[in-house]
Amino acid sequence: MGRTYAGQTAEERADARRRQLLDAGLELLGTRGVAESTVRGVCDEAGLSTRFFYESFTSLDALALAVYDEAVDATITAVVEAVRGAGTSDAHREARAHAAIAAMVAALTDDPRRARVVLREASASTELAQRRQHTMQRFAAVITMLGHAEYGLPDGAAPIVPITAAFVAGGVSELMIAWVEGDVPIPRERLVEDCARLLIGIGDTARAIAGP
Numbered sequence: 001m002g003r004t005y006a007g008q009t010a011e012e013r014a015d016a017r018r019r020q021l022l023d024a025g026l027e028l029l030g031t032r033g034v035a036e037s038t039v040r041g042v043c044d045e046a047g048l049s050t051r052f053f054y055e056s057f058t059s060l061d062a063l064a065l066a067v068y069d070e071a072v073d074a075t076i077t078a079v080v081e082a083v084r085g086a087g088t089s090d091a092h093r094e095a096r097a098h099a100a101i102a103a104m105v106a107a108l109t110d111d112p113r114r115a116r117v118v119l120r121e122a123s124a125s126t127e128l129a130q131r132r133q134h135t136m137q138r139f140a141a142v143i144t145m146l147g148h149a150e151y152g153l154p155d156g157a158a159p160i161v162p163i164t165a166a167f168v169a170g171g172v173s174e175l176m177i178a179w180v181e182g183d184v185p186i187p188r189e190r191l192v193e194d195c196a197r198l199l200i201g202i203g204d205t206a207r208a209i210a211g212p
Helices: 010-031 039-046 050-056 059-082 090-109 111-123 124-151 160-180 187-212
Strands: none
Touching: 010 039, 010 050, 010 059, 010 160, 010 187, 039 050, 039 160, 050 059, 059 090, 059 111, 090 111, 090 124, 090 160, 090 187, 111 160, 124 160, 124 187, 160 187
16 A cells, blocks of 8 residues: 555545546536537646646546546436336336436436536547447447346347337437427426336337247
């Protein structure tokens, strides 16, 4: 273990500085956007010198990816935990769908900065655009996992499974962008309720297509 200072090891201090930079990155990227953010601006927001920035990140793009990933990870975790806490019987299917959508909407939009980073800034750079594509694959994988559990389908049951997962992941993502931008002007409760009903309908249709 390294030397301690103010009760913290060098590694702990480095971790704390990285946390400060991530928080500052969320603030700037989530309020000004990638194009209007700089390494100096992030460091000023974090109260750190630029040398500490490069201790944790190689570039502003690297920080943006880390901020984006953290927001996405939190969203996926919230959705999975919400579904697992909504009951396990067939009678709870509607509750599980509602919980999944409500958790996703809350995780993405309760903090407007997170909504901007995930939904608007994901196309602000080549690196973020590539990460968004990977994120869609991650969401599709989560949907596939939950779908298998919901409908009792074995892995590789039918091509409709990955088709449905990609369809839902992409569709919900675009809907969230449209809703946040005001292009779908409906109350949050209505958004969650209607999306949950659509999710059940899509799942039931996919199950029927998959066959016995």
